[in-house]
Amino acid sequence: MVRQVTANLWFWQGLRWAPVGPLVAGATILASAGSNPAVAWTGLAAMVALAWWLYRIADRYYVRRYGVVRLALGQHRFRDEIKWLAVYPAMAASIVVDMLAKPPVFVTGAVWAAAVLLYRRSTGGGRRHYLVAAAVLVALVPLPALGVVEPGKNALTLWLVVVALLYVACGVLDHAELARRFPPVSDAERADTAR
Numbered sequence: 001m002v003r004q005v006t007a008n009l010w011f012w013q014g015l016r017w018a019p020v021g022p023l024v025a026g027a028t029i030l031a032s033a034g035s036n037p038a039v040a041w042t043g044l045a046a047m048v049a050l051a052w053w054l055y056r057i058a059d060r061y062y063v064r065r066y067g068v069v070r071l072a073l074g075q076h077r078f079r080d081e082i083k084w085l086a087v088y089p090a091m092a093a094s095i096v097v098d099m100l101a102k103p104p105v106f107v108t109g110a111v112w113a114a115a116v117l118l119y120r121r122s123t124g125g126g127r128r129h130y131l132v133a134a135a136v137l138v139a140l141v142p143l144p145a146l147g148v149v150e151p152g153k154n155a156l157t158l159w160l161v162v163v164a165l166l167y168v169a170c171g172v173l174d175h176a177e178l179a180r181r182f183p184p185v186s187d188a189e190r191a192d193t194a195r
Helices: 002-007 020-033 037-066 077-100 107-122 129-139 153-181 187-194
Strands: none
Touching: 020 037, 020 153, 077 107, 077 153, 107 129, 107 153, 129 153
16 A cells, blocks of 8 residues: 555645645636636636745645655556547547537536546545546436536536536545554654664
């Protein structure tokens, strides 16, 4: 387990990812509100700046706590190729399909749930909260067909808000799981180790 976690340490440092949730939620709210384009772009720029600032705070925290993580070059080459050549294009295509399909479908939830499970497996396993996240995304699939949410933009707005909440929840839970497996080391213990 230590090998699995340390090989993927950056991905387990969930406080880096948690700021993406408010960014996605804020962008979704701005886009669905149909406000003035200047206000929307200004709001989006402010949210990106806030997410970046929060990411940098988390980055400094993790460097203090765990040191600098340097991945071995090529260690995850196969995973990266699959991610960029298959998984990400499938995720983007699912959004396009859901926006254009007649009759309404909602494949985005299923495709993104599969991507979440692949992410969990490819970054060392563990972290059962990704199983819950995938189940939540799959639960969104029948909603347009059941008439719970209108297909197209409204269904995708709901999906984006759910994804935003999952980013925050999974990021915080990833951090908790990492902290549980690698408890803090005191300055005295660090000094002893350095000798």
